Amino acid sequence: MSESGLQVSDLEDQDRRDIEVLWEYHVLDSGPVDGDFLLALGSHDLRVADHAGELYASGAAPLVVVTGGAGKVTSKEWSTSEAARYAERLVEMGVPRESLILEDASTNSSENFSFTRKLLLDRGIEVRTGIIVSKPYMARRARATAGRQWPEVRWFTRPQVMPVWDHPTPDVPLDRMINLMVGDLQRLRVYAEAGFQEPVDVPDDVWAAYERLAARGFDRFVIK
CATH class of the missing domain: 3.40.50.620 (HUPs)
Incomplete structure (x- = not known):
């Protein structure tokens, strides 16, 4: 799939549910905190x-x-x-x-x-x-x-927290966002196995959402 003009209304219902599952899992916010x-x-x-x-x-x-x-x-x-x-x-x-x-x-x-x-x-x-x-x-x-x-x-x-459907903009197209989220989810496992990052638990429903979206063609940044 290309980045040319994909809209939320173009997505299947299952796609939207899967995207929301990945978003909720990816967004890790510590809340207000001070640091060096x-x-x-x-x-x-x-x-x-x-x-x-x-x-x-x-x-x-x-x-x-x-x-x-x-x-x-x-x-x-x-x-x-x-x-x-x-x-x-x-x-x-x-x-x-x-x-x-x-x-x-x-x-x-x-x-x-x-x-x-x-x-x-x-x-x-x-x-x-x-x-x-x-x-x-x-x-x-x-x-x-x-x-x-x-x-x-x-x-x-401390990421910028917002609803998933508010995130896409003309400079950050919806299709790119989905493809990057899918690729980042896969990397949580692949890069942990390679020693680049700490292991994290990926719940079964999150992994299933990743697999469905990748199979639907949102695999531009998936490591083949």
């Missing part, structure tokens, strides 16, 4: 940067690290790194440049954490608690990745 730093995971969705800026303004953490070079979507759409785009947005929101650190070499979620860890160590910045800011449906996998790649930090997740 915010780690904004780069992606095609600038709302992640917006949410990081809001959390910074609320006093959640004194430092924002934006991480991301070129990802599987942004490598085809942006001429600059995800970190640079996020940083530009955060400065526009009033985050001081001295409160920002850019990590712009990573190309996947494991590197987001391992490269940022090395960057802060090299700069002599000690952190004990971190707040992950990500797309809503990336939160659970991000937390599992953090636990494996940077276990000495106590991690919290």
Whole structure:
């Protein structure tokens, strides 16, 4: 399936139910919490940067690290790194440049954490608690990745929480969202088996929803 104009009304009833099941499982929110730093995971969705800026303004953490070079979507759409785009947005929101650190070499979620860890160590910045800011449906996998790649930090997740059907926009099409959610669900098992992230329990009904959506053609980011 392509990204060309898919609407919620085009989906089968079972598709909609399965998408809602995946969304509810993926969205892992720790609730209001303070930390040593915010780690904004780069992606095609600038709302992640917006949410990081809001959390910074609320006093959640004194430092924002934006991480991301070129990802599987942004490598085809942006001429600059995800970190640079996020940083530009955060400065526009009033985050001081001295409160920002850019990590712009990573190309996947494991590197987001391992490269940022090395960057802060090299700069002599000690952190004990971190707040992950990500797309809503990336939160659970991000937390599992953090636990494996940077276990000495106590991690919290603060995605931008919203109903699933409010998430798609012209810049974040519905079809792309579904395909990414399906791919992220599969990676929770595949990447845990590969040692990239901590094992997590995937309930049978969630896995069944993943399998149905992949079989329906929402498999663009499924590892074959």
